[in-house]
Amino acid sequence: MSSKVTNRIALSLIVLCAIIMAGILAALLGYILVNGVTSISWHFLTSESDPFLAGGGIKDQLWNSFYVLIITMILTVPIGTSGGIYLAEYAKPGKLTSFIRSCVEVLASLPSIVVGMFGMLIFVNYFQFRFSVLSGALALTVFNLPVIVRVTEDGFHSLSSHQKEGGLALGLTHWHTIKTILLPAAFPSILTGIILSAGRVFGESAALLFTAGMSTPNLNFTNWNPASPTSPLNMFRSAETLSVHIWAVNTSGIIPDIQTVANGSAAVLVICVLLFNLLARGLGKVINNKLSGKS
Amino acid sequence: MKIDKAVIAQTPESSPKSSLLREKGLMKGFIDHYSETRGKTIIYSSALLMIIAVVAITLFLTVQGLRSFFVDHINFWSFITGTKWSLDQTNGASYGAFPFIFGSLSVTLLAAVFATPVAVGCALFMAEIAKKWGQRVLQPIIEILVGIPSVVYGLIGLSVIVPFMRVHFGGSGFNLLAGSLVVGIMILPTVASIAADSLRAVPDSLREASFAIGGTKWQTIWRVVIPAAGSSIVTAIILGMSRAFGEALAVQMVIGNTFQMPHSIFAPAATLTTVITGSMGDTTTGSVSNDVLWSLGLILLVISYIFILIIRMLAKRRNA
Numbered sequence: 036m037s038s039k040v041t042n043r044i045a046l047s048l049i050v051l052c053a054i055i056m057a058g059i060l061a062a063l064l065g066y067i068l069v070n071g072v073t074s075i076s077w078h079f080l081t082s083e084s085d086p087f088l089a090g091g092g093i094k095d096q097l098w099n100s101f102y103v104l105i106i107t108m109i110l111t112v113p114i115g116t117s118g119g120i121y122l123a124e125y126a127k128p129g130k131l132t133s134f135i136r137s138c139v140e141v142l143a144s145l146p147s148i149v150v151g152m153f154g155m156l157i158f159v160n161y162f163q164f165r166f167s168v169l170s171g172a173l174a175l176t177v178f179n180l181p182v183i184v185r186v187t188e189d190g191f192h193s194l195s196s197h198q199k200e201g202g203l204a205l206g207l208t209h210w211h212t213i214k215t216i217l218l219p220a221a222f223p224s225i226l227t228g229i230i231l232s233a234g235r236v237f238g239e240s241a242a243l244l245f246t247a248g249m250s251t252p253n254l255n256f257t258n259w260n261p262a263s264p265t266s267p268l269n270m271f272r273s274a275e276t277l278s279v280h281i282w283a284v285n286t287s288g289i290i291p292d293i294q295t296v297a298n299g300s301a302a303v304l305v306i307c308v309l310l311f312n313l314l315a316r317g318l319g320k321v322i323n324n325k326l327s328g329k330s
Numbered sequence: 331m332k333i334d335k336a337v338i339a340q341t342p343e344s345s346p347k348s349s350l351l352r353e354k355g356l357m358k359g360f361i362d363h364y365s366e367t368r369g370k371t372i373i374y375s376s377a378l379l380m381i382i383a384v385v386a387i388t389l390f391l392t393v394q395g396l397r398s399f400f401v402d403h404i405n406f407w408s409f410i411t412g413t414k415w416s417l418d419q420t421n422g423a424s425y426g427a428f429p430f431i432f433g434s435l436s437v438t439l440l441a442a443v444f445a446t447p448v449a450v451g452c453a454l455f456m457a458e459i460a461k462k463w464g465q466r467v468l469q470p471i472i473e474i475l476v477g478i479p480s481v482v483y484g485l486i487g488l489s490v491i492v493p494f495m496r497v498h499f500g501g502s503g504f505n506l507l508a509g510s511l512v513v514g515i516m517i518l519p520t521v522a523s524i525a526a527d528s529l530r531a532v533p534d535s536l537r538e539a540s541f542a543i544g545g546t547k548w549q550t551i552w553r554v555v556i557p558a559a560g561s562s563i564v565t566a567i568i569l570g571m572s573r574a575f576g577e578a579l580a581v582q583m584v585i586g587n588t589f590q591m592p593h594s595i596f597a598p599a600a601t602l603t604t605v606i607t608g609s610m611g612d613t614t615t616g617s618v619s620n621d622v623l624w625s626l627g628l629i630l631l632v633i634s635y636i637f638i639l640i641i642r643m644l645a646k647r648r649n650a
Contacts, residue, residue: 042546049459052451053468056522059515060471063478066486117376125373135377137642138384144569144638145387145631146576148603152627153387156394160615177383184380210369231477238479241578241603245610278481282579285488294489301482308477 064305071302074295080303083253084280089292093300095251098267099168099274100307103247104237106172106270111179112229116218118180119187119225124213143181148241150178155245166273171247178242179232186228190221223326227319234311238304240278248273249283277304388631395628398425398621409625415589417609417619425622427602429591431629434575434601436592437510437585441574444514445521446567452518453525453563458551475519484580487512492584499596504586506599512580517570524569528562529555565644572637576630578603602630 078092085091118139126132154174164170198220202212251274254267261268275283281300284293398404404425412426452472456464491511496503532555540550556563586598587608600608606623613620 038546038549042548045548045552046459049451049454052448053455053460053464055448056452056468056475056518057471059518060475063475063482063486066490067482070489114376114379117373118380121373121377125370126377135380138380140642141384141635141638142380144572144641145634146578146603148576148578148606149387149391149627149631149634152606152624153391155610156390157386177387180380180383208366208369210366213369234477238477238481240479240481241607244579244607249611278479281481281485282583285485285583297485298489301485304479305482308479309474312474312477 115183
């Protein structure tokens with residue numbers, strides 16, 4: 036076979052691979068949205084799930100997903116950005132730094148179910164938080180920290196050194212420089228990363244199975260007192276999130292309309308993740324333009 | 331010289347002569363919003379927290395995982411190599427985890443076999459063939475695919491791949507192959523995007539040299555670019571494998587979850603993760619059946635660490 040023919044064949048195979056990848060996305064999204072969107076209705080989104088009968092909705096699960104996400108982000112963002120700032124600005128090359136770097140790497144590559152088991156051991160059993168929003172959020176914090184750390188570190192590394200030198204030359208302390216000059220400049224890229232990680236947290240299920248639990252008590256959406264056991268804001272109640280719901284309905288559900296509920300929930304989940312994706316891109320661009328004065 | 335140094339050391343650095351506690355010393359470091367001490371405290375404690383998290387995870391899971399060997403006196407060797415698994419206490423429980431270790435490893439390997447050719451092809455397309463628009467079209471596609479939650483992959487597997495298997499290969503349709511396919515598709519975008527990054531890192535001078543001596547595009551890719559990016563591509567594949575290995579729910583939904591050793595890829599099987607997710611809720615804390623699940627978790631942790639070590643070793647070799 037001449038080298039030209041081989042070239043043709045190989046290149047077309049490579050193009051085929053790219054087409055397969057695009058095809059997978061189209062098929063996945065198409066399948067989920069076509070099958071799921073028909074079961075999404077106002078009723079589906081705003082009624083409680085029914086453990087036995089058909090026609091249940093996903094109101095509680097949807098709320099739980101967002102609530103757990105918000106608590107996770109409140110915990111992760113300050114710790115993660117500080118960790119990233121440490122690695123980008125303060126870390127001196129040495130054993131300790133490389134150890135912290137390895138720790139971030141290990142955290143990032145641990146299976147999420149291992150994080151879930153750890154959460155069950157520590158937060159659920161040892162600290163006696165039981166299956167709760169708080170346990171789930173803490174487990175997800177462990178799961179999400181390395182992502183935010185990396186995003187922050189990358190954001191700081193992509194800044195030009197003039198900005199830092201300018202701040203230091205004015206006699207500011209290192210921390211003052213970071214807080215008032217570097218952090219605002221790195222903010223757009225960090226924010227993009229945070230929103231993308233929010234999408235990941237939103238869809239996470241294995242880490243929540245043993246920490247946030249697989250059931251939700253009856254919630255009373257007119258009761259906003261966080262200490263009340265039926266309040267949606269209560270952090271110490273169990274909370275089944277949307278992605279856990281999809282799994283639970285499929286593996287142990289006994290309702291007759293499993294398909295409808297699962298497809299509808301999956302569609303809502305995918306739409307939310309896509310929205311996070313779009314938001315991250317859009318917001319990053321808008322803030323970047325504003326900061327660089329292009330408006 | 332000695333005297334000079336001593337004098338300098340004694341002279342205070344132009345500090346205001348104020349007796350207020352908050353204007354100097356320890357207190358000031360925490361009250362002033364821009365002081366270095368305050369910043370460093372926040373930053374260093376966050377870094378410390380990361381170390382604590384990793385150490386705590388490793389320590390607690392190890393201690394809990396070793397319980398079944400030291401408290402319940404299960405033989406470690408027969409736990410690893412035994413093939414019979416039964417948590418039923420009344421009819422004589424048996425704890426042989428080999429089918430799950432085997433299941434996990436075969437799902438991981440098969441997933442890598444499915445994902446690697448397509449992922450590397452895709453990466454080549456982005457980095458070598460259609461640099462501009464390939465990048466602009468495929469990059470967002472890959473990012474969206476990475477972002478799709480794993481349960482959704484599982485659900486698709488359950489409603490598309492499993493019925494397909496049932497019709498074409500018989501049986502229930504829940505089998506090892508279905509699990510591997512679902513995970514393979516799931517790790518595809520991860521592998522592709524890391525592989526593309528490593529291909530882009532190959533300097534253009536190598537490609538130009540190859541073209542200059544009359545190499546075709548494919549010859550350049552096959553003989554120059556891929557060998558140059560070799561170990562990074564291997565890293566990408568192993569990262570994908572470690573993700574496949576740790577995936578729980580997506581696999582659990584399609585693999586069939588039997589405790590028997592699978593005799594072919596069309597037989598239902600179980601992995602470490604699926605057994606843990608499936609049985610954890612049915613056991614009570616402190617019982618032997620619960621302890622052995624934590625031991626499975628420990629095996630999971632150990633193998634994850636092995637993956638991390640391999641990746642680190644590859645990275646080290648690349649830098650050396």
